[in-house]
Amino acid sequence: MIDPYAKIARWYDAEFEGASADIRSFVARNAGPRVLVLGCGTGRVCRGFPADRNVVGLDLSAPMIEAARARGGEYHVGDMRAFDLGSFDEVIIPNGSFAFLRSRADRAACLAACARAAPVLTIDVPMPDFALLGQPHTPERPAWSGLVDGVAVERTREVFREPVAQRLRLVDRYRAGGEPIVSELVLHLFTRDEMEWMLEASGFYVDEAWGDHAGGPVREGCDRLVVRALRL
Ligand SMILES: C[S@@+](CC[C@H](N)C(=O)[O-])C[C@H]1O[C@@H](n2cnc3c(N)ncnc32)[C@H](O)[C@@H]1O
Structure with a gap:
């Protein structure tokens, strides 16, 4: 897994x-x-x-x-x-x-x-946000930024919604210099x-x-x- x-x-x-x-x-x-x-x-x-x-x-x-x-x-x-x-x-x-x-x-x-x-x-x-469930996709947008061990870090989030499956797929991209690090979370609603x-x-x-x-x-x-x- x-x-x-x-x-x-x-x-x-x-x-x-x-x-x-x-x-x-x-x-x-x-x-x-x-x-x-x-x-x-x-x-x-x-x-x-x-x-x-x-x-x-x-x-x-x-x-x-x-x-x-x-x-x-x-x-x-x-x-x-x-x-x-x-x-x-x-x-x-x-x-x-x-x-x-x-x-x-x-x-x-x-x-x-x-x-x-x-x-x-x-x-x-x-x-579940029932109003938003009708919207299958929210494009990537800023979600958080901070300083970790002196390094500036930014997180964006892109959301995919599957209302019939009662499922959210959250794609988080962390940028701390260099290529973004992608973490994908799948959540049941x-x-x-x-x-x-x-x-x-x-x-x-x-x-x-x-x-x-x-x-x-x-x-x-x-x-x-x-x-x-x-x-x-
Ligand atoms: C959103 S984080 C919450 C962490 C913490 N409870 C907090 O509030 O800051 C979800 C956590 O659930 C853990 N997790 C997911 N599936 C799990 C499983 N089957 N057994 C144990 N932990 C699991 C993940 O590794 C992750 O650390």
């Missing part, structure tokens, strides 16, 4: 480290001290928990885990579709990481492993109903759902779908 983060892990923290609204919401609703974060990347969410919690991170990408470990903490290279790291109070799959699972079988395998690991599961994925029956079929029920990280309702135009599910 190609790791789209291998080439860009060195720039990830410079762009995303400051984002903390999701972390505040996870910490405020945290179900207990033993927390497992799946698709933890470079550990942004893990690091946001208070020091008295025992937070463990797992990610498929070895370079992302290497960057996480460099800042301290317990991290494992592994696949959220098949893991066994013991028992936790809560599993969190933040920031769209669950949307990287391409097939129903992949999602079912992940949810079954989550049900074995903890009684509480929080999943945060982007809410979930509806609320789909998320709920999938969780129910996997032995959970959805206790609460939010449309943003401030705890607002799931409604037209909200940009997140955050669900907190309890094991039946």
